[in-house]
Amino acid sequence: MERTGIISAQSLLEINSHTGIKIYDASWHMPDSGRNGHREYMEGHIPYAHFFDIDAISDPESTLPHTMPQTAAFEQHMQKIGINNNDHIIIYDNSPLRSAARAWWMLRYMDHKNVSVLDGGLQAWKAVGGNIETTTPIIKTGDFKARPNVDLLRLITEMLSNLESNVSQVIDARAAARFEGTTPEPRAGLAAGHIPGAINVPFTQLYNGNGTLKTRQELIDIFKAAGVDINASITTSCGSGVTACNLAHALYTLGNKNVAVYDGSWSEWGAYKNAPVSKGL
Known part of the structure; x- marks a missing residue:
């Protein structure tokens, strides 16, 4: 099916x-x-x-x-x-x-x-x-x-507001080293680290070795292990808005059809002088 x-x-x-x-x-x-x-x-x-x-x-x-x-x-x-x-x-x-x-x-x-x-x-x-x-x-x-559908896209102003309101969980699709800030960003001039309060679920975890999406239960287990409530409000982020969509798509297959994507992602946040940055887990 x-x-x-x-x-x-x-x-x-x-x-x-x-x-x-x-x-x-x-x-x-x-x-x-x-x-x-x-x-x-x-x-x-x-x-x-x-x-x-x-x-x-x-x-x-x-x-x-x-x-x-x-x-x-x-x-x-x-x-x-x-x-x-x-x-x-x-x-x-x-x-x-x-x-x-x-x-x-x-x-x-x-x-x-x-x-x-x-x-x-x-x-x-x-x-x-x-x-x-x-x-x-x-x-x-x-x-x-x-x-x-404005509910499916987030701007930096909304992401900054979410730091206070915590209305939406933020999930970052980048590799762990980039999320933790232990390796430089591939785009020059960007800070290293992640949005405060974000959860790291590297998009590569969602796929089998042949590139197919993992089973429904495997995906549920991956998000649960990371501390994500898959049925609650979620915004996904990554480096430039591409791999964040993998998280949104996987969550869509699990029934959450309202996951938003932060379009600017780290390319915007990491260059914005007034955006706070966290490092580590």
């Missing part, structure tokens, strides 16, 4: 050519990785898949990396890549960052009702015998209309 918000490679193999299904490769890599998501998409992708460019589909006025664009701009981007409001959107990636979750969250934030992440990404597709093609499919302009 499929979990909400996720689809297996075998299921996708069976419905890949159905009308109303749109597939997007949202692979994204760190700038210093030597990899490029769009180049790899052109070298081979799931048949009929288009590319969802996380960097391009962002706010050009922001000084932060790939932040959520304004509503009208996002709507135009989605129409340009062929998305209709009634489409079932399936997002996959070929990235150790599991960046498909970022595109999934962006679409959910803009009120797209039916969007799933391909469990295990491109490697899972290949493992079930799925074909790979290099042909770029023709795009027909979509009719997507965006309606932001």
Whole structure:
């Protein structure tokens, strides 16, 4: 049985050519990785898949990396890549960052009702015998209309207010060393450490070695061990708003559909002179 918000490679193999299904490769890599998501998409992708460019589909006025664009701009981007409001959107990636979750969250934030992440990404597709093609499919302009759900996105002002109110649990998806401040941040000029009161659940803990999401009970146990109440208010954070979406997606599959993402994440908090920083656990 499929979990909400996720689809297996075998299921996708069976419905890949159905009308109303749109597939997007949202692979994204760190700038210093030597990899490029769009180049790899052109070298081979799931048949009929288009590319969802996380960097391009962002706010050009922001000084932060790939932040959520304004509503009208996002709507135009989605129409340009062929998305209709009634489409079932399936997002996959070929990235150790599991960046498909970022595109999934962006679409959910803009009120797209039916969007799933391909469990295990491109490697899972290949493992079930799925074909790979290099042909770029023709795009027909979509009719997507965006309606932001403000409950799913947090700004730094709200994060600062939460330090006093503690209304929402804050979960940080970064690796433990970055969370604890024992290793420098990969982006220059940022403080080391974490938002005071935040809980560390490195996003890598959510996945099996083959990139598939762990079982429902395993995820529950991971969050419980970290001290997270999975049914309460939660805001997720990371380095730049990508891997935080993995936490939001995992929690969505567990039934919490109102998890917010701090879009600026540590790229903003770690550079903001008035934001307090904690170190250690």
